[in-house]
Amino acid sequence: MFCYQCEQTKRNHTADGIFMGCADTKGSCGKDATTADLQDLLVYLIQGIAYYQYQFAPTQGIDKKAAEFILYGLFTTLTNVNFNATRFSSLIQNAKELRDQLAEKSGGVKPSDAPNTPLTLVPQSDVEGLLAQAKIARVNAQQDTVGADVIGLRTLILYGLKGVAAYAYHAFMLGYQKDEIHLEMARLLSELMSESVDLNGLLKEALAVGELNLQVMALLEQANTEQFGTQQVxxxxxxxxxxxxxxxxxxxxxxxxxxxxxxxxxxxxxxxxxxxxxxxxxxxxxxxxxxxxxxxxxxxxxxxxxxxxxxxxxxxxxxxxxxxxxxxxxxxxxxxxxxxxxxxxxxxxxxxxxxxxxxMPGFKTSEVEKTITVGFGKHTVLGVADAVINAVQQGAIKHFFLIGGCDGAVPGRNYYTELAEKTPHDTVILTLGCGKYRFNQLDFGSIGGIPRLLDVGQCNDAYAAIEIAKALAGAFHCGVNDLPLSFMVSWFEQKATAVLLSLLALNVQNIHLGPSLPAYLTPNLIAILQEKFSLKANGNAEDDLAMALSPK
Ligand code: FSO
Ligand code: SF4
Missing domain, CATH: 3.40.50.2030 (Rossmann fold)
Known part of the structure; x- marks a missing residue:
C-alpha cells in the first residue's frame, strides 16, 4: 500500500531523510493494505468513467448514473470513511461495468489501446488478482519518471476532488446537483490521466478544484437551507x-x-x-x-x-x-x-x-442541563452585519479569526485550544468543522452583544465563512486580504484539502495551516505556495497570534 492523503500519515525519519506515507501493512488510521490498494484501483477506474463522461457530455449530456457513482465512489475512499475491503471489490467491478457502458454508448472511442490504463484495465475477479493490478494505480506509481513535485500536484488535485465529491454527494442526497459541476469534476479527474509535467499548469488545475469546491459548497448550503430552513442561533x-x-x-x-x-x-x-x-x-x-x-x-x-x-x-x-x-x-x-x-x-x-x-434502557436519569450555542451561519451573521461593522468602526472589535477546520488525534492539535484561549478580548472567533470541539465549551464572552465565538457550522460551511468575509470586505471597501482577519486552518483529511484550495483560488493570503503541512507537498511545492500565497506552517500559538495581529 501507499497512502499519504491525510495529516496523520506516517512520517518516518530514515537515514536518507524523511519518508512520507503509510506504506506498511496498515495506515495510521487502521486502513489495511488490501483496502488501500483496492481503493487506488477504484479511483483509477473512476478516472476512466470520468474520461467518457467528459468526452461525450457535450453531445450526449451528463450520464446521471455515472455522475452519482463518481461522487459516491470517491467519497468511499476518503480518510476514515470505508474500511471494508469486500465493498471495494464489488465497487471495482461496478466501476468497470459503468465505464464500459459509457464507452459503448459513445462508440468505444479511446485515445489509445494501451493496456491497463483507466480506460482499458479489466479488473480481475479475485482479490489476489486485483491486488496484483493495483500497483499501477498507486498515486506515486510514476514518481521515478515524473518526479515528486508532479506527483505532489497530481495528488493535491485528486485529494481535493475527493473532498469535493463528498460535499457534492451530500447535496446530491438532498436532491441538488448541477450538470456543470459533474462536467468539471469529470474534466479534472480525466486530466489526472494526462502526461503533463508542467507545474504551473498543474497548480492552475489544483486551483480549479478549489473553484469547483466553492460551487459545490454553495450548492450544499442552498440544499441545507432550502430543505431545513435558515440556521438560527x-x-x-x-x-x-x-x-x-x-x-x-x-x-x-x-x-x-x-x-x-x-x-x-x-x-x-x-x-x-x-x-x-x-x-x-x-x-x-x-x-x-x-x-x-x-x-x-x-x-x-x-x-x-x-x-x-x-x-x-x-x-x-x-x-x-x-x-x-x-x-x-x-x-x-x-x-x-x-x-x-x-x-x-x-x-x-x-x-x-x-x-x-x-x-436498550437508554439514559436512566437526566443530568443538569448544559448547553453550547450554534447557528451563526451566513444569514445569522450577515443579519447583524451593521452591529459588527459598527463595533469594528468604534474599535470594539479589532480583529477576526477563523479558527477551525477538521480535527485529528495527535497532541499538536492543542495548538488550536491555546490559540483560541489566547485571542485578545477585543477579537471575534469564527469557527467550523470538527476542529471547534477543541474550544467550543469555553466561555469567550461577548462584545456589545455579539458573542466572541461564532459557530458557523460544519466544515462545508467554510463557504459561509467566506461569504461573511466577502461581505465585510464589501462594507469596508477593501479586499478580503486587507481585512483584520486571519485564517488559522486545522486540516485533517481531503475535504479540508478542498476547502484550502477554495481559499487559495480566492487568493486568500497568509493562511496558517497545521498542525503539519500535507506530506505530498514537497519542499519545492511549499516554496511555490509560500511565494504565491504566503502560506504559513504552524509555529507556536503565541508567536502565530502575534504574527496574525501585527499590522499588515
Ligand atoms: Fe471532521 Fe472527519 Fe468535517 Fe473531516 S469529522 S475530519 S474535514 O471528516 O469533515 O470536519
Ligand atoms: Fe495513512 Fe491517512 Fe492514508 Fe490512513 S488515510 S492510510 S492514515 S495517509
Missing part, C-alpha cells in the same frame, strides 16, 4: 436526558432527517455527535422535539464516547475509527461508510437501529 443541550436514545454522527443531514421521521412517536431521544452538531440550528430539524441534544465531542473521542452511550449509533460519513467490542453490535454505518462486520444501512431504513434503541 440555538442553544444545544450537551447533557443527557432520561430515556431511550440513539446517536447519529458524521455530516449527512439527510440521514438525520430520515432518522427523526422514523423515530417520531417512538419514545426515543435522538442525539447528534461530532460534525452533526450544527443540525440543531436548522428550524426543520430542531422542530422535532425528540432531537434532544448533542452527545460527546469530535470523532477522535468516539471509542470512549460510543462505548458509554446507552443506545445504537449510526455513522453517516467520516470519521469512523476501529469499533470496539463494547459497541460493535449496536453500531451502524450508512451511505459511503463501511467497516467489515458492522451492519450497513444502504437505503435510509434505520429500523434495525431503532429496534436496538427500544430494547
Amino acid at each position: 440555538t442553544p444545544v443541550r450537551t447533557t443527557p436526558v432520561a430515556g431511550k436514545a440513539i446517536l447519529m454522527s458524521g455530516h449527512d443531514l439527510h440521514d438525520l432527517k430520515l432518522l427523526l421521521e422514523q423515530t417520531q412517536g417512538k419514545n426515543i431521544n435522538v442525539y447528534t455527535h461530532g460534525e452533526m452538531l450544527p443540525a440543531h440550528a436548522y428550524p426543520q430539524l430542531k422542530a422535532y422535539p425528540h432531537l434532544v441534544g448533542n452527545y460527546g465531542s469530535a470523532w477522535q473521542n468516539q471509542q470512549q464516547e460510543f462505548a458509554a452511550f446507552p443506545g445504537p449509533i449510526v455513522m453517516t460519513s467520516n470519521c469512523i475509527i476501529e469499533p470496539q467490542a463494547s459497541y460493535r453490535q449496536r453500531l451502524f454505518t450508512s451511505g459511503p461508510v463501511g467497516w467489515a462486520g458492522i451492519r450497513h444501512v444502504a437505503d435510509g431504513d434505520f429500523s434495525a437501529a431503532i429496534q436496538i434503541a427500544q430494547a
